[in-house]
Amino acid sequence: MxxxxxxxxxxxxxxxxxxxxxxxxxxxxxxxxxxxxxxxxxxxxxxxxxxxxxxxxxxxxxxxxxxxxxxxxxxxxxxxxxxxxxxxxxxxxxxxxxxxxxxxxxxxxxxxxxxxxxxxxxxxxxxxxxxxxxxxxxxxxxxxxxxxxxxxxxxxxxxxxxxxxxxxxxxxxxxxxxxxxxxxxxxxxxxNIRYELWRKLVINNGINPLSALTRLDTRSLTHHPQFRHVVFGMMSETVEASKADGVNLTRKDLEEMFELISSFNAIKTSMLIDREKGRPLELESIAGAVLRRCDALEVEAPYTSLVNALLNHGL
The missing domain is CATH 3.40.50.720 (NAD(P)-binding Rossmann-like Domain)
Structure with a gap:
């Protein structure tokens, strides 16, 4: 061609x-x-x-x-x-x-x-x-x-x-x-690219902020006995947030995305690398996008809210 x-x-x-x-x-x-x-x-x-x-x-x-x-x-x-x-x-x-x-x-x-x-x-x-x-x-x-x-x-x-x-x-x-x-x-x-973008955001919100906070790679997070539950919780909140855009992800999407990220090799996320290098984090584009939509829907997003707040306070 x-x-x-x-x-x-x-x-x-x-x-x-x-x-x-x-x-x-x-x-x-x-x-x-x-x-x-x-x-x-x-x-x-x-x-x-x-x-x-x-x-x-x-x-x-x-x-x-x-x-x-x-x-x-x-x-x-x-x-x-x-x-x-x-x-x-x-x-x-x-x-x-x-x-x-x-x-x-x-x-x-x-x-x-x-x-x-x-x-x-x-x-x-x-x-x-x-x-x-x-x-x-x-x-x-x-x-x-x-x-x-x-x-x-x-x-x-x-x-x-x-x-x-x-x-x-x-x-x-x-x-x-x-x-x-x-x-x-x-x-x-x-x-339906918006559907695919939201499915990726499910992974990004589940992994990126928490990796920056804990300084752990993707595999360490998804296979950790406690952190894996936080990953799943943040992913679940992203699925809920998708409804604000009319995308309406389901439990099936959540489970597929969690299984996918759990099968990844031990990859350092972009947000973790940015934190190590002292660069601004994409928090507003990832966790912020979820929190803004959950606020609009008047639903709670405790996992995302906590991790986002800790990162914003430099912890």
């Missing part, structure tokens, strides 16, 4: 890994980054350590000011966003005029369920693709270098859902599915 031109906004553990895979398959990938990581990418290229295999690519990389100056959105077939969800609002504000000047689809590959609405406010729902990275852990180890592990699947779909008839995004999603799979990224499509 013809090479795609892809802009990857955010070249950290997740964005860097997927960019390297896509570049290795012959697609033209441009990265955005900042600071010492950007300087290293420009000088020495992108190096990804994926479970003992090293992927290296010399890819164009720039900051957002350079992006606005040197590129037009329609230079790309796809804009993919792999930033921390805490940065989505600010980046949409920064790039809003630039994005609106084109018609390129925008794909979110981020944690949480509130990124796509922010993107849609800028470009309109018809250009938004929702996505989630499944069973992948990754982070920047030093400027220009990324570590990633896991199956590293992607699920994507038209947001908030694919229209029953004549959704122009449907054909493009088929192109992406083929391209990503041929690049070694196991990728599937869904007609």
């Amino acid at each position: 013809a090479a795609l031109k892809i802009l990857m906004i955010g070249a950290g553990g997740i964005g860097g890994y997927y960019a390297a895979r896509l570049a290795g398959a012959g697609h033209q990938v441009v990265l955005t980054a900042r600071g010492s990581h950007l300087q290293a990418l420009k000088a020495d290229g992108l190096t990804v350590d994926y479970e003992g295999r090293v992927l290296w690519h010399g890819l164009p990389a720039c900051d957002h000011q350079t992006l606005l100056r040197d590129y037009h959105p329609n230079d790309f077939d796809l804009v993919a966003i792999a930033l921390k969800s805490t940065a989505t609002g600010a980046v949409m504000s920064e790039l809003c005029d630039w994005l609106r000047s084109g018609s390129v689809p925008v794909l979110s590959l981020q944690n949480g369920v509130d990124n796509e609405p922010l993107i849609a406010e800028v470009v309109g729902e018809a250009r938004v693709l929702g996505g989630l990275a499944v069973r992948i852990g990754g982070h920047i180890t030093e400027p220009g270098k990324v570590f990633a592990e896991g199956v590293a699947q992607i699920v994507m779909g038209a947001w908030p859902a694919q229209q029953p008839k004549d959704d122009p995004r449907a054909d493009f999603l088929k192109v992406l599915e083929v391209a990503f799979n041929e690049a070694g990224i196991p990728t599937t499509m869904t007609e």
